[in-house]
């Protein structure tokens with residue numbers, strides 16, 4: 217699994233809606249990729265905060281910004 221694939225399936229992963237096999241692949245990727253661990257943590261905090269602040273879903277703009285953060289982290293490694 218690549219970082220890009222992980223990011224694409226992250227929402228399902230966090231919601232617990234991913235197939236068992238994919239979920240395992242993601243967990244394995246997270247075990248060896250600190251960038252994605254940081255990304256997942258940021259993502260979870262963002263969702264948590266947005267749920268507390270309002271009932272509206274996470275704005276696309278915010279998700280886009282998170283993706284840019286990950287891309288930047290990848291480029292720096």
Ligand SMILES: [Zn+2]
Pocket residue numbers: 218219222245249251252
């Ligand atoms: Zn990764």
